Amino acid sequence: xxxxxxxxxxxxxxxxxxxxxxxxxxxxxxxxxxxxxxxxxxxxxxxxxxxxxxxxxxxxxxxxxxxxxxxxxxxxxxxxxxxxxxxxxxxxxxxxxxxxxxxxxxxxxxxxxxxxxxxxxxxxxxxxxxxxxxxxxxxxxxxxxxxxxxxxxxxxxxxxxxxxxxxxxxxxxxxxxxxxxxxxxxxxxxxxxxxxxxxxxxxxxxxxxxxxxxxxxxxxxxxxxxxxxxxxxxxxxxxxxxxxxxx
Numbered sequence: 587x588x589x590x591x592x593x594x595x596x597x598x599x600x601x602x603x604x605x606x607x608x609x610x611x612x613x614x615x616x617x618x619x620x621x622x623x624x625x626x627x628x629x630x631x632x633x634x635x636x637x638x639x640x641x642x643x644x645x646x647x648x649x650x651x652x653x654x655x656x657x658x659x660x661x662x663x664x665x666x667x668x669x670x671x672x673x674x675x676x677x678x679x680x681x682x683x684x685x686x687x688x689x690x691x692x693x694x695x696x697x698x699x700x701x702x703x704x705x706x707x708x709x710x711x712x713x714x715x716x717x718x719x720x721x722x723x724x725x726x727x728x729x730x731x732x733x734x735x736x737x738x739x740x741x742x743x744x745x746x747x748x749x750x751x752x753x754x755x756x757x758x759x760x761x762x763x764x765x766x767x768x769x770x771x772x773x774x775x776x777x778x779x780x781x782x783x784x785x786x787x788x789x790x791x792x793x794x795x796x797x798x799x800x801x802x803x804x805x806x807x808x809x810x811x812x813x814x815x816x817x818x819x820x821x822x823x824x825x826x827x828x829x830x831x832x833x
Contacts, residue, residue: 642676645669649677652684656734663735664714673698673733699727712782720751741777748780752829759830769793769828794822 621630649670650657660666671677675690692698695718705715722730730738745766746753756762766772772785788794795813797804817825826832 641678643671644677644681646671648681659732659734663737665734665736693726693728695727699731699733712779714781716748721748722750756829759832761829761831788823791822794826798822 619629619631622628624630646657646669653670657670660668660670673690673692677689679687680689700716700718703715705717709715727733742748749766756764769788770785773783775783776785791813792799796802797808798811799813800810802808802810822828
């Protein structure tokens with residue numbers, strides 16, 4: 587069927603496009619600010635509105651004028667990329683009247699540090715992370731770490747400093763007498779940058795077989811199995827948790 591000699595489907599399409607065009611023009615007139623497009627593909631008056639907002643942040647350069655000792659520490663530390671106000675809050679009012687307006691000084695464990703350092707799998711490999719309830723749970727972060735230079739005052743001497751839960755589990759197991767190095771090889775750098783230098787973990791049944799295989803040169807009281815017939819399709823740690831290996 588044709589209307590004015592034009593195919594019916596073409597007429598319908600033209601009507602639809604006219605409706606869409608009309609709605610677009612109406613919405614633009616209703617919702618697009620008048621200054622949009624004056625100086626580029628954005629709302630020009632946004633610059634004026636932003637300039638009229640009250641100043642809340644002072645900037646680290648202002649902080650350094652009075653707190654030069656802390657600034658020197660920060661610039662040489664892992665926190666050198668952070669502005670002072672990331673932890674201390676907006677400080678423009680403090681810069682104007684330092685006695686009347688005191689900045690935030692976080693002390694509790696969860697106030698500032700955990701915003702960046704609580705364990706989150708999506709964070710980059712090598713970024714220092716902790717599980718708050720396991721990492722020295724009764725101590726404030728500032729008890730061991732100076733926020734302006736958070737490197738620990740001394741490198742932990744034992745694995746338990748960071749792996750306390752594993753250490754407590756192993757302490758009540760038959761593996762109590764084993765050192766962590768019995769099963770894990772870790773470079774010295776692991777104690778300084780743990781997530782950048784991960785320790786090696788056993789990948790084959792033979793690691794457990796050094797002590798538990800029949801004929802292994804280990805104590806007589808250690809349980810033995812025939813590795814060829816004892817669950818040969820599985821890795822040992824699929825049934826036995828290494829830090830508490832009871833079946």
